[in-house]
Amino acid sequence: MQTTAAIVREKAGKFEMTQVELADLRADEVLVRVVGVGVCHTDLICRDQLYPVSFPAVFGHEGSGVVDQVGSRVTKVQPGDHVVMTYRACGHCPACKRGDPTRCANIFGCNFAGARGDGSPTIHQGGLPVHANFFNQSSFAAYAIAHESNTVKVDKDVPLELLGPLGCGVQTGAGAVINSLKPAAGSSIAVFGCGSVGLSAVMAAALVGCTRIIAVDPNAQRRALARELGATEAFDPTSDNVVEAIQKSGGVDYSLECTAIPSVFRQAVDSLAVPGVCGLVGAAPLGTEVTLDMNSIMFGRTVIGIIEGQSVPDVFIPKLVELYRQGRLPLEKLVTFYRLDEIDQAARDSADGKVVKAILRP
Numbered sequence: 001m002q003t004t005a006a007i008v009r010e011k012a013g014k015f016e017m018t019q020v021e022l023a024d025l026r027a028d029e030v031l032v033r034v035v036g037v038g039v040c041h042t043d044l045i046c047r048d049q050l051y052p053v054s055f056p057a058v059f060g061h062e063g064s065g066v067v068d069q070v071g072s073r074v075t076k077v078q079p080g081d082h083v084v085m086t087y088r089a090c091g092h093c094p095a096c097k098r099g100d101p102t103r104c105a106n107i108f109g110c111n112f113a114g115a116r117g118d119g120s121p122t123i124h125q126g127g128l129p130v131h132a133n134f135f136n137q138s139s140f141a142a143y144a145i146a147h148e149s150n151t152v153k154v155d156k157d158v159p160l161e162l163l164g165p166l167g168c169g170v171q172t173g174a175g176a177v178i179n180s181l182k183p184a185a186g187s188s189i190a191v192f193g194c195g196s197v198g199l200s201a202v203m204a205a206a207l208v209g210c211t212r213i214i215a216v217d218p219n220a221q222r223r224a225l226a227r228e229l230g231a232t233e234a235f236d237p238t239s240d241n242v243v244e245a246i247q248k249s250g251g252v253d254y255s256l257e258c259t260a261i262p263s264v265f266r267q268a269v270d271s272l273a274v275p276g277v278c279g280l281v282g283a284a285p286l287g288t289e290v291t292l293d294m295n296s297i298m299f300g301r302t303v304i305g306i307i308e309g310q311s312v313p314d315v316f317i318p319k320l321v322e323l324y325r326q327g328r329l330p331l332e333k334l335v336t337f338y339r340l341d342e343i344d345q346a347a348r349d350s351a352d353g354k355v356v357k358a359i360l361r362p
């Protein structure tokens, strides 16, 4: 079938609204009518080729929508169901078998290869293949093909257009705290970078009972929003000596790096108490190196890389929906809606820090 999609034709190029051909649905695939799709920093670093992608390409990996058709072997969802599309894991490597899909050995290929596992494209234009199947959805489009396994059914009594970011940014930040770092009530955490990922981490830290929640971001609006969402302190790294200020009171039990800036990662490690755990979430260009004082780790600190908030989406996303429903995860405070054809503006506003989470509505 034909659908409208936002296609990028060159490195750092514009998004062009155009008609593309979606492939026939396979037995294990789901056709979703996209109702909302968040813009994630990861879409933009792929557009800018900091991760290897070829062009033309259709990105978008925080889609929510209504199931339109299902393949013959799909049992998890049916037409009319409301779904969130998320990342995909292979399902057969050792990590997947032990129920730890964010550590999937094939996660890069599953989400960034630009085509299905067998190399077949899910999108063509003018008979030529398009780099798509991005996170098994390429949801910067009116319709998206997802795999059954990365499609999560959600309740119909919550605003569907708001839920797409649960599939990446929100589950990444909230899950990093709830699933991975697991701070005990009463502990302290510093979140470096208050975009949608960092702010989701701040909300989660408040939810699990951290009593000292430090938000670090040069953007004053984002620091203010972090305070509204539960941060007890906020630092501006352009004027405050953040590490010194945090260490003055003994350091934090946990820190989370949500900027992908090496020097900020170093600050996140150096802000820890002993013992302390730093979660690395920011996605830097492949090959990015960082320096650490080896002794800062040797005396009992830990650094852990966290993908997609160590979330098992079928389990975690419904929990996030329930927290939202109860008013304990106020997602709407992060969101600004745009039309899909305003995607360039949305991407600019996201990159400029004017909006936290842009959601496009086809």
Ligand SMILES: NC(=O)c1ccc[n+]([C@@H]2O[C@H](COP(=O)([O-])OP(=O)(O)OC[C@H]3O[C@@H](n4cnc5c(N)ncnc54)[C@H](O)[C@@H]3O)[C@@H](O)[C@H]2O)c1
Residues within 6 Å of the ligand: 040, 041, 042, 045, 168, 169, 172, 192, 193, 194, 195, 196, 197, 198, 216, 217, 218, 219, 222, 237, 258, 259, 260, 261, 264, 280, 281, 282, 283, 284, 306, 307, 308, 309, 350, 353, 356
């Ligand atoms: N690990 C994963 O699975 C995963 C998933 C989603 C996103 N990500 C990555 O997480 C990162 C955050 O994503 P996002 O959508 O929130 O991005 P974002 O660009 O909205 O947020 C980054 C924030 O860092 C702030 N910042 C800049 N310089 C800083 C400094 N010196 N100190 C503190 N903060 C500073 C910016 O003002 C901004 O608010 C990105 O790198 C993204 O690619 C990783």
Ligand SMILES: [Zn+2]
Residues within 6 Å of the ligand: 089, 090, 091, 092, 093, 094, 095, 096, 097, 103, 104, 105, 106, 107
């Ligand atoms: Zn796997």
Ligand SMILES: [Zn+2]
Residues within 6 Å of the ligand: 040, 041, 042, 043, 061, 168, 169
């Ligand atoms: Zn993302």
